[in-house]
Amino acid sequence: MEYKITLFKVHMPKSVIKPLKNTLLSGFIGQGPKVEEFENILGNYIGNKYVLTLNSCTSAIQLALRLCNVGFGDEVISTAMTCTATNEPILALDAKIIWADINPTTGNIDPKSIKNKITNKTKAIIAMHWGGYPPDLKEINIIAKEYGIKVIEDAAHAFGAEYQGQKIGNHSDFVCFSFQAIKHINTVDGGALFCKSEEDYKRGKLLRWYGIDREEKDRSDHRLEKDIKEYGYKFHMNDVCATIGIEQMKFIDKILEKNRANINTLNNAFQNNNKIKLLSYKNDRLSAYWLYTILIKNKDDFKTKMNEKGIMVSPVHARNDSHTMFQEFRCELPNVDKFYSEMICIPSGWWLKNEEIEYIIKTINEGW
Ligand SMILES: Cc1ncc(COP(=O)(O)O)c(C=O)c1O
Structure with missing residues:
Protein backbone atom coordinates (compact mmCIF):
# COMPACT_ATOMS: atom_id res chain seq x y z
CA MET A 1 0.00 0.00 0.00
CA ILE A 252 13.01 20.91 18.50
CA ASP A 253 11.01 24.07 19.32
CA LYS A 254 9.71 24.35 15.74
CA ILE A 255 8.83 20.64 15.63
CA LEU A 256 6.82 20.85 18.85
CA GLU A 257 5.14 24.11 17.82
CA LYS A 258 4.01 22.62 14.49
CA ASN A 259 2.81 19.36 16.09
CA ARG A 260 0.73 21.33 18.58
CA ALA A 261 -0.69 23.70 15.94
CA ASN A 262 -1.71 20.77 13.71
CA ILE A 263 -3.46 19.03 16.58
CA ASN A 264 -5.27 22.20 17.51
CA THR A 265 -6.63 22.37 13.96
CA LEU A 266 -7.64 18.68 14.01
CA ASN A 267 -9.30 18.93 17.44
CA ASN A 268 -11.33 21.95 16.32
CA ALA A 269 -12.37 20.19 13.12
CA PHE A 270 -13.55 17.03 14.92
CA GLN A 271 -15.23 18.82 17.82
CA ASN A 272 -18.71 18.33 16.42
CA ASN A 273 -18.17 14.96 14.73
CA ASN A 274 -20.29 12.63 16.86
CA LYS A 275 -18.60 9.51 15.46
CA ILE A 276 -15.28 10.56 17.02
CA LYS A 277 -14.31 10.96 20.64
CA LEU A 278 -11.22 13.02 21.37
CA LEU A 279 -8.93 12.12 24.25
CA SER A 280 -9.49 14.17 27.36
CA TYR A 281 -6.47 16.32 28.21
CA LYS A 282 -5.99 18.48 31.32
CA ASN A 283 -4.60 21.99 31.13
CA ASP A 284 -1.91 21.43 33.79
CA ARG A 285 0.16 19.55 31.19
CA LEU A 286 1.26 19.91 27.58
CA SER A 287 1.59 16.92 25.26
CA ALA A 288 4.53 16.57 22.90
CA TYR A 289 2.00 14.99 20.49
CA TRP A 290 4.06 12.24 18.98
CA LEU A 291 0.73 10.57 18.26
CA TYR A 292 -2.75 11.95 17.69
CA THR A 293 -5.12 9.29 19.01
CA ILE A 294 -8.87 9.36 18.53
CA LEU A 295 -11.56 6.98 19.81
CA ILE A 296 -13.93 5.51 17.26
CA LYS A 297 -16.48 2.69 17.44
CA ASN A 298 -15.72 0.60 14.34
CA LYS A 299 -11.99 1.19 14.07
CA ASP A 300 -11.15 -1.71 11.73
CA ASP A 301 -13.62 -0.43 9.18
CA PHE A 302 -12.25 3.10 9.66
CA LYS A 303 -8.70 1.84 9.15
CA THR A 304 -9.56 0.04 5.89
CA LYS A 305 -11.41 3.04 4.49
CA MET A 306 -8.70 5.54 5.46
CA ASN A 307 -6.00 3.32 4.00
CA GLU A 308 -7.97 3.13 0.75
CA LYS A 309 -7.90 6.94 0.67
CA GLY A 310 -4.11 6.92 1.06
CA ILE A 311 -4.07 8.00 4.72
CA MET A 312 -2.01 5.80 7.01
CA VAL A 313 -3.77 5.13 10.32
CA SER A 314 -2.80 2.60 12.96
CA PRO A 315 -3.06 1.74 16.68
CA VAL A 316 0.80 2.02 16.54
CA HIS A 317 1.25 -0.31 19.55
CA ALA A 318 -0.58 -3.58 20.28
CA ARG A 319 -1.66 -4.07 23.87
CA ASN A 320 1.32 -5.90 25.36
CA ASP A 321 -0.60 -8.50 27.34
CA SER A 322 -1.68 -10.09 24.04
CA HIS A 323 1.88 -11.31 23.42
CA THR A 324 2.91 -14.87 24.34
CA MET A 325 6.08 -13.62 26.04
CA PHE A 326 3.91 -11.79 28.59
CA GLN A 327 1.13 -14.40 28.93
CA GLU A 328 1.87 -15.41 32.53
CA PHE A 329 1.08 -11.86 33.69
CA ARG A 330 -2.40 -11.61 32.13
CA CYS A 331 -5.17 -10.19 34.30
CA GLU A 332 -8.43 -8.28 33.97
CA LEU A 333 -7.86 -4.81 32.49
CA PRO A 334 -11.33 -3.47 31.64
CA ASN A 335 -10.14 0.02 30.70
CA VAL A 336 -7.38 -1.32 28.43
CA ASP A 337 -10.14 -3.45 26.78
CA LYS A 338 -12.28 -0.36 26.27
CA PHE A 339 -9.47 1.94 25.07
CA TYR A 340 -7.87 -0.62 22.78
CA SER A 341 -11.16 -1.50 21.10
CA GLU A 342 -11.68 2.12 20.05
CA MET A 343 -8.29 3.83 19.69
CA ILE A 344 -6.59 4.65 16.42
CA CYS A 345 -3.87 7.16 15.53
CA ILE A 346 -4.12 9.46 12.54
CA PRO A 347 -1.37 11.56 10.91
CA SER A 348 -0.77 14.91 12.61
CA GLY A 349 2.97 15.63 12.68
CA TRP A 350 5.17 18.59 11.75
CA TRP A 351 5.70 17.37 8.16
CA LEU A 352 2.04 17.71 7.09
CA LYS A 353 1.17 20.47 4.64
CA ASN A 354 -2.00 22.50 5.22
CA GLU A 355 -3.71 20.85 2.23
CA GLU A 356 -2.90 17.41 3.67
CA ILE A 357 -4.49 18.33 6.98
CA GLU A 358 -7.53 19.62 5.11
CA TYR A 359 -7.70 16.36 3.14
CA ILE A 360 -7.62 14.31 6.39
CA ILE A 361 -10.36 16.47 7.93
CA LYS A 362 -12.54 16.33 4.81
CA THR A 363 -12.11 12.56 4.43
CA ILE A 364 -13.07 11.92 8.04
CA ASN A 365 -15.83 14.51 8.45
CA GLU A 366 -17.50 13.65 5.16
CA GLY A 367 -18.11 10.15 6.43
CA TRP A 368 -15.02 8.19 5.35
C1 LIG B 1 6.75 3.86 24.47
C2 LIG B 1 8.08 3.44 23.95
N1 LIG B 1 9.03 3.07 24.81
C3 LIG B 1 10.25 2.69 24.42
C4 LIG B 1 10.57 2.67 23.07
C5 LIG B 1 11.92 2.21 22.68
O1 LIG B 1 12.66 3.22 22.09
P1 LIG B 1 14.04 2.86 21.38
O2 LIG B 1 13.69 2.40 20.00
O3 LIG B 1 14.79 4.15 21.39
O4 LIG B 1 14.68 1.80 22.17
C6 LIG B 1 9.62 3.05 22.13
C7 LIG B 1 9.93 3.03 20.70
O5 LIG B 1 9.18 3.42 19.85
C8 LIG B 1 8.34 3.43 22.57
O6 LIG B 1 7.38 3.78 21.71
Whole structure:
Protein backbone atom coordinates (compact mmCIF):
# COMPACT_ATOMS: atom_id res chain seq x y z
CA MET A 1 0.00 0.00 0.00
CA GLU A 2 1.38 3.35 -1.08
CA TYR A 3 0.27 6.02 1.41
CA LYS A 4 -0.08 9.65 0.38
CA ILE A 5 -0.04 10.75 4.01
CA THR A 6 2.07 8.87 6.53
CA LEU A 7 1.89 8.62 10.31
CA PHE A 8 5.62 9.16 10.76
CA LYS A 9 8.52 10.92 9.12
CA VAL A 10 12.24 10.92 9.78
CA HIS A 11 13.47 14.42 10.65
CA MET A 12 16.92 14.84 9.12
CA PRO A 13 18.10 18.37 8.25
CA LYS A 14 20.63 18.72 5.43
CA SER A 15 22.72 20.90 7.76
CA VAL A 16 23.80 17.73 9.58
CA ILE A 17 26.10 16.69 6.73
CA LYS A 18 28.97 19.10 7.48
CA PRO A 19 29.35 18.44 11.23
CA LEU A 20 28.78 14.74 10.63
CA LYS A 21 31.59 14.61 8.08
CA ASN A 22 33.87 16.45 10.51
CA THR A 23 33.13 13.95 13.30
CA LEU A 24 33.46 10.92 11.02
CA LEU A 25 36.91 12.06 9.83
CA SER A 26 38.08 13.43 13.18
CA GLY A 27 39.84 10.25 14.25
CA PHE A 28 37.51 9.88 17.23
CA ILE A 29 34.06 8.36 16.72
CA GLY A 30 33.37 6.64 20.06
CA GLN A 31 31.96 8.25 23.21
CA GLY A 32 33.82 11.54 23.48
CA PRO A 33 33.43 15.33 23.32
CA LYS A 34 30.35 15.32 21.08
CA VAL A 35 28.50 13.11 23.55
CA GLU A 36 29.41 15.54 26.33
CA GLU A 37 28.27 18.52 24.22
CA PHE A 38 24.95 16.80 23.38
CA GLU A 39 24.39 15.97 27.05
CA ASN A 40 24.98 19.61 28.00
CA ILE A 41 22.45 20.77 25.39
CA LEU A 42 19.88 18.21 26.58
CA GLY A 43 20.50 19.03 30.24
CA ASN A 44 19.99 22.77 29.63
CA TYR A 45 16.86 22.17 27.54
CA ILE A 46 15.18 19.90 30.09
CA GLY A 47 16.58 21.69 33.16
CA ASN A 48 18.22 18.60 34.67
CA LYS A 49 21.98 18.09 34.38
CA TYR A 50 21.92 14.44 35.42
CA VAL A 51 21.55 13.15 31.86
CA LEU A 52 23.10 10.03 30.37
CA THR A 53 22.86 9.58 26.61
CA LEU A 54 22.53 5.97 25.53
CA ASN A 55 22.12 3.84 22.42
CA SER A 56 18.32 3.56 22.83
CA CYS A 57 15.35 4.22 25.07
CA THR A 58 15.06 0.48 25.61
CA SER A 59 18.56 0.60 27.12
CA ALA A 60 17.51 3.60 29.23
CA ILE A 61 14.58 1.62 30.68
CA GLN A 62 16.78 -1.39 31.41
CA LEU A 63 19.45 0.78 33.01
CA ALA A 64 16.81 2.57 35.12
CA LEU A 65 15.46 -0.78 36.32
CA ARG A 66 19.01 -1.86 37.23
CA LEU A 67 19.50 1.38 39.14
CA CYS A 68 16.30 0.54 41.05
CA ASN A 69 17.99 -2.80 41.89
CA VAL A 70 15.20 -4.76 40.19
CA GLY A 71 16.10 -8.43 40.00
CA PHE A 72 14.84 -12.01 40.16
CA GLY A 73 11.29 -12.27 41.51
CA ASP A 74 10.76 -8.54 42.03
CA GLU A 75 7.57 -6.94 40.75
CA VAL A 76 7.35 -3.94 38.45
CA ILE A 77 3.99 -2.26 37.88
CA SER A 78 3.54 -1.17 34.30
CA THR A 79 1.01 -0.61 31.54
CA ALA A 80 0.08 -3.00 28.75
CA MET A 81 -0.92 -0.05 26.54
CA THR A 82 2.53 0.74 25.19
CA CYS A 83 5.40 -0.39 22.99
CA THR A 84 6.86 -3.76 24.04
CA ALA A 85 10.13 -1.88 24.65
CA THR A 86 8.60 -0.56 27.89
CA ASN A 87 8.19 -4.05 29.30
CA GLU A 88 10.78 -6.35 27.72
CA PRO A 89 13.56 -4.90 29.94
CA ILE A 90 11.59 -6.13 33.00
CA LEU A 91 11.85 -9.69 31.65
CA ALA A 92 15.54 -9.15 30.88
CA LEU A 93 16.08 -8.66 34.62
CA ASP A 94 14.05 -11.79 35.55
CA ALA A 95 11.43 -9.66 37.27
CA LYS A 96 7.64 -9.94 37.08
CA ILE A 97 5.31 -7.56 35.31
CA ILE A 98 2.17 -6.52 37.16
CA TRP A 99 -0.21 -4.74 34.82
CA ALA A 100 -2.09 -1.76 36.17
CA ASP A 101 -5.18 -0.55 34.31
CA ILE A 102 -5.34 2.75 32.43
CA ASN A 103 -7.48 5.84 32.21
CA PRO A 104 -9.61 5.06 29.13
CA THR A 105 -9.85 8.74 28.19
CA THR A 106 -6.05 9.23 27.87
CA GLY A 107 -4.47 5.78 27.47
CA ASN A 108 -2.17 6.46 30.45
CA ILE A 109 -1.64 4.30 33.53
CA ASP A 110 -4.17 4.95 36.32
CA PRO A 111 -2.73 5.85 39.77
CA LYS A 112 -5.69 4.21 41.55
CA SER A 113 -5.02 0.93 39.79
CA ILE A 114 -1.29 1.24 40.60
CA LYS A 115 -2.10 1.55 44.29
CA ASN A 116 -4.24 -1.60 44.19
CA LYS A 117 -1.40 -3.63 42.66
CA ILE A 118 1.37 -2.80 45.14
CA THR A 119 2.77 -5.70 47.18
CA ASN A 120 5.87 -6.05 49.33
CA LYS A 121 7.70 -7.29 46.18
CA THR A 122 7.01 -4.11 44.18
CA LYS A 123 10.29 -2.36 43.33
CA ALA A 124 9.30 0.10 40.62
CA ILE A 125 6.47 1.66 38.63
CA ILE A 126 6.86 2.44 34.94
CA ALA A 127 4.67 5.33 33.84
CA MET A 128 4.50 5.69 30.08
CA HIS A 129 3.36 8.87 28.31
CA TRP A 130 0.85 7.69 25.69
CA GLY A 131 1.35 9.70 22.49
CA GLY A 132 3.42 12.26 24.40
CA TYR A 133 0.76 13.22 26.98
CA PRO A 134 2.07 13.04 30.57
CA PRO A 135 0.39 10.64 33.00
CA ASP A 136 -0.68 11.73 36.53
CA LEU A 137 2.90 12.16 37.75
CA LYS A 138 2.04 13.93 41.00
CA GLU A 139 -0.34 11.20 42.17
CA ILE A 140 2.00 8.42 40.99
CA ASN A 141 5.01 9.90 42.81
CA ILE A 142 2.99 10.40 46.01
CA ILE A 143 1.98 6.71 45.98
CA ALA A 144 5.55 5.61 45.20
CA LYS A 145 6.96 7.67 48.04
CA GLU A 146 4.41 6.26 50.49
CA TYR A 147 5.52 2.70 49.69
CA GLY A 148 9.25 3.37 49.08
CA ILE A 149 9.03 2.46 45.38
CA LYS A 150 10.90 4.07 42.49
CA VAL A 151 9.19 5.72 39.51
CA ILE A 152 10.52 5.35 35.97
CA GLU A 153 8.87 7.41 33.26
CA ASP A 154 8.90 5.96 29.75
CA ALA A 155 8.80 9.28 27.92
CA ALA A 156 9.79 7.83 24.52
CA HIS A 157 6.81 9.66 22.96
CA ALA A 158 7.15 12.76 25.11
CA PHE A 159 10.33 14.71 24.41
CA GLY A 160 9.47 18.36 25.10
CA ALA A 161 6.22 17.61 26.96
CA GLU A 162 5.46 19.58 30.13
CA TYR A 163 3.75 18.82 33.43
CA GLN A 164 2.72 21.43 35.97
CA GLY A 165 5.02 24.07 34.55
CA GLN A 166 8.15 21.95 34.14
CA LYS A 167 9.55 20.00 31.22
CA ILE A 168 9.29 16.22 31.46
CA GLY A 169 12.64 14.96 32.75
CA ASN A 170 12.37 16.47 36.23
CA HIS A 171 9.47 14.83 38.03
CA SER A 172 10.43 11.22 38.83
CA ASP A 173 13.47 9.15 39.86
CA PHE A 174 14.17 8.22 36.23
CA VAL A 175 12.94 9.52 32.88
CA CYS A 176 13.70 7.72 29.61
CA PHE A 177 13.62 9.32 26.14
CA SER A 178 14.01 7.85 22.67
CA PHE A 179 15.97 9.36 19.78
CA GLN A 180 15.06 6.52 17.45
CA ALA A 181 14.54 7.31 13.74
CA ILE A 182 10.92 8.52 13.82
CA LYS A 183 10.83 10.32 17.16
CA HIS A 184 10.67 14.14 17.58
CA ILE A 185 14.43 14.33 17.25
CA ASN A 186 16.62 11.40 16.34
CA THR A 187 20.23 10.34 16.50
CA VAL A 188 19.43 7.56 13.98
CA ASP A 189 19.08 5.38 17.07
CA GLY A 190 19.62 6.59 20.60
CA GLY A 191 18.09 7.50 23.92
CA ALA A 192 18.65 9.31 27.17
CA LEU A 193 18.15 8.62 30.84
CA PHE A 194 17.54 11.56 33.19
CA CYS A 195 18.14 10.79 36.87
CA LYS A 196 16.81 12.68 39.87
CA SER A 197 19.76 11.91 42.14
CA GLU A 198 23.47 12.46 41.62
CA GLU A 199 24.13 9.03 43.10
CA ASP A 200 21.99 7.25 40.49
CA TYR A 201 23.54 9.38 37.75
CA LYS A 202 27.07 8.45 38.80
CA ARG A 203 26.26 4.74 39.08
CA GLY A 204 24.41 4.89 35.73
CA LYS A 205 27.46 6.47 34.12
CA LEU A 206 29.53 3.46 35.13
CA LEU A 207 26.92 0.86 34.19
CA ARG A 208 26.35 2.26 30.71
CA TRP A 209 29.91 1.25 29.80
CA TYR A 210 30.76 -2.13 31.38
CA GLY A 211 31.03 -0.66 34.89
CA ILE A 212 34.29 1.05 33.93
CA ASP A 213 35.06 4.65 34.95
CA ARG A 214 35.89 6.47 31.70
CA GLU A 215 36.76 9.62 33.64
CA GLU A 216 39.54 7.87 35.52
CA LYS A 217 42.66 10.02 35.12
CA ASP A 218 45.15 7.13 35.05
CA ARG A 219 44.71 5.72 31.56
CA SER A 220 48.26 4.29 31.37
CA ASP A 221 47.14 0.87 30.19
CA HIS A 222 43.61 1.44 28.86
CA ARG A 223 42.15 1.12 32.38
CA LEU A 224 42.98 -2.61 32.33
CA GLU A 225 44.05 -2.74 35.94
CA LYS A 226 41.05 -0.91 37.37
CA ASP A 227 38.77 -3.16 39.33
CA ILE A 228 35.18 -3.38 38.03
CA LYS A 229 32.85 -3.52 41.01
CA GLU A 230 29.56 -4.23 39.31
CA TYR A 231 28.70 -5.56 35.86
CA GLY A 232 27.43 -3.08 33.30
CA TYR A 233 26.34 -2.83 29.69
CA LYS A 234 27.45 -1.43 26.36
CA PHE A 235 24.64 1.12 26.29
CA HIS A 236 26.53 4.40 25.73
CA MET A 237 26.01 6.82 22.84
CA ASN A 238 28.86 7.57 20.40
CA ASP A 239 30.10 10.87 18.94
CA VAL A 240 28.61 10.16 15.49
CA CYS A 241 25.07 9.83 16.87
CA ALA A 242 25.62 12.75 19.27
CA THR A 243 26.69 14.99 16.35
CA ILE A 244 23.34 14.30 14.69
CA GLY A 245 21.55 14.96 17.99
CA ILE A 246 23.28 18.32 18.45
CA GLU A 247 22.05 19.44 15.02
CA GLN A 248 18.53 18.06 15.59
CA MET A 249 18.15 20.02 18.83
CA LYS A 250 18.23 23.27 16.81
CA PHE A 251 14.81 22.27 15.43
CA ILE A 252 13.01 20.91 18.50
CA ASP A 253 11.01 24.07 19.32
CA LYS A 254 9.71 24.35 15.74
CA ILE A 255 8.83 20.64 15.63
CA LEU A 256 6.82 20.85 18.85
CA GLU A 257 5.14 24.11 17.82
CA LYS A 258 4.01 22.62 14.49
CA ASN A 259 2.81 19.36 16.09
CA ARG A 260 0.73 21.33 18.58
CA ALA A 261 -0.69 23.70 15.94
CA ASN A 262 -1.71 20.77 13.71
CA ILE A 263 -3.46 19.03 16.58
CA ASN A 264 -5.27 22.20 17.51
CA THR A 265 -6.63 22.37 13.96
CA LEU A 266 -7.64 18.68 14.01
CA ASN A 267 -9.30 18.93 17.44
CA ASN A 268 -11.33 21.95 16.32
CA ALA A 269 -12.37 20.19 13.12
CA PHE A 270 -13.55 17.03 14.92
CA GLN A 271 -15.23 18.82 17.82
CA ASN A 272 -18.71 18.33 16.42
CA ASN A 273 -18.17 14.96 14.73
CA ASN A 274 -20.29 12.63 16.86
CA LYS A 275 -18.60 9.51 15.46
CA ILE A 276 -15.28 10.56 17.02
CA LYS A 277 -14.31 10.96 20.64
CA LEU A 278 -11.22 13.02 21.37
CA LEU A 279 -8.93 12.12 24.25
CA SER A 280 -9.49 14.17 27.36
CA TYR A 281 -6.47 16.32 28.21
CA LYS A 282 -5.99 18.48 31.32
CA ASN A 283 -4.60 21.99 31.13
CA ASP A 284 -1.91 21.43 33.79
CA ARG A 285 0.16 19.55 31.19
CA LEU A 286 1.26 19.91 27.58
CA SER A 287 1.59 16.92 25.26
CA ALA A 288 4.53 16.57 22.90
CA TYR A 289 2.00 14.99 20.49
CA TRP A 290 4.06 12.24 18.98
CA LEU A 291 0.73 10.57 18.26
CA TYR A 292 -2.75 11.95 17.69
CA THR A 293 -5.12 9.29 19.01
CA ILE A 294 -8.87 9.36 18.53
CA LEU A 295 -11.56 6.98 19.81
CA ILE A 296 -13.93 5.51 17.26
CA LYS A 297 -16.48 2.69 17.44
CA ASN A 298 -15.72 0.60 14.34
CA LYS A 299 -11.99 1.19 14.07
CA ASP A 300 -11.15 -1.71 11.73
CA ASP A 301 -13.62 -0.43 9.18
CA PHE A 302 -12.25 3.10 9.66
CA LYS A 303 -8.70 1.84 9.15
CA THR A 304 -9.56 0.04 5.89
CA LYS A 305 -11.41 3.04 4.49
CA MET A 306 -8.70 5.54 5.46
CA ASN A 307 -6.00 3.32 4.00
CA GLU A 308 -7.97 3.13 0.75
CA LYS A 309 -7.90 6.94 0.67
CA GLY A 310 -4.11 6.92 1.06
CA ILE A 311 -4.07 8.00 4.72
CA MET A 312 -2.01 5.80 7.01
CA VAL A 313 -3.77 5.13 10.32
CA SER A 314 -2.80 2.60 12.96
CA PRO A 315 -3.06 1.74 16.68
CA VAL A 316 0.80 2.02 16.54
CA HIS A 317 1.25 -0.31 19.55
CA ALA A 318 -0.58 -3.58 20.28
CA ARG A 319 -1.66 -4.07 23.87
CA ASN A 320 1.32 -5.90 25.36
CA ASP A 321 -0.60 -8.50 27.34
CA SER A 322 -1.68 -10.09 24.04
CA HIS A 323 1.88 -11.31 23.42
CA THR A 324 2.91 -14.87 24.34
CA MET A 325 6.08 -13.62 26.04
CA PHE A 326 3.91 -11.79 28.59
CA GLN A 327 1.13 -14.40 28.93
CA GLU A 328 1.87 -15.41 32.53
CA PHE A 329 1.08 -11.86 33.69
CA ARG A 330 -2.40 -11.61 32.13
CA CYS A 331 -5.17 -10.19 34.30
CA GLU A 332 -8.43 -8.28 33.97
CA LEU A 333 -7.86 -4.81 32.49
CA PRO A 334 -11.33 -3.47 31.64
CA ASN A 335 -10.14 0.02 30.70
CA VAL A 336 -7.38 -1.32 28.43
CA ASP A 337 -10.14 -3.45 26.78
CA LYS A 338 -12.28 -0.36 26.27
CA PHE A 339 -9.47 1.94 25.07
CA TYR A 340 -7.87 -0.62 22.78
CA SER A 341 -11.16 -1.50 21.10
CA GLU A 342 -11.68 2.12 20.05
CA MET A 343 -8.29 3.83 19.69
CA ILE A 344 -6.59 4.65 16.42
CA CYS A 345 -3.87 7.16 15.53
CA ILE A 346 -4.12 9.46 12.54
CA PRO A 347 -1.37 11.56 10.91
CA SER A 348 -0.77 14.91 12.61
CA GLY A 349 2.97 15.63 12.68
CA TRP A 350 5.17 18.59 11.75
CA TRP A 351 5.70 17.37 8.16
CA LEU A 352 2.04 17.71 7.09
CA LYS A 353 1.17 20.47 4.64
CA ASN A 354 -2.00 22.50 5.22
CA GLU A 355 -3.71 20.85 2.23
CA GLU A 356 -2.90 17.41 3.67
CA ILE A 357 -4.49 18.33 6.98
CA GLU A 358 -7.53 19.62 5.11
CA TYR A 359 -7.70 16.36 3.14
CA ILE A 360 -7.62 14.31 6.39
CA ILE A 361 -10.36 16.47 7.93
CA LYS A 362 -12.54 16.33 4.81
CA THR A 363 -12.11 12.56 4.43
CA ILE A 364 -13.07 11.92 8.04
CA ASN A 365 -15.83 14.51 8.45
CA GLU A 366 -17.50 13.65 5.16
CA GLY A 367 -18.11 10.15 6.43
CA TRP A 368 -15.02 8.19 5.35
C1 LIG B 1 6.75 3.86 24.47
C2 LIG B 1 8.08 3.44 23.95
N1 LIG B 1 9.03 3.07 24.81
C3 LIG B 1 10.25 2.69 24.42
C4 LIG B 1 10.57 2.67 23.07
C5 LIG B 1 11.92 2.21 22.68
O1 LIG B 1 12.66 3.22 22.09
P1 LIG B 1 14.04 2.86 21.38
O2 LIG B 1 13.69 2.40 20.00
O3 LIG B 1 14.79 4.15 21.39
O4 LIG B 1 14.68 1.80 22.17
C6 LIG B 1 9.62 3.05 22.13
C7 LIG B 1 9.93 3.03 20.70
O5 LIG B 1 9.18 3.42 19.85
C8 LIG B 1 8.34 3.43 22.57
O6 LIG B 1 7.38 3.78 21.71
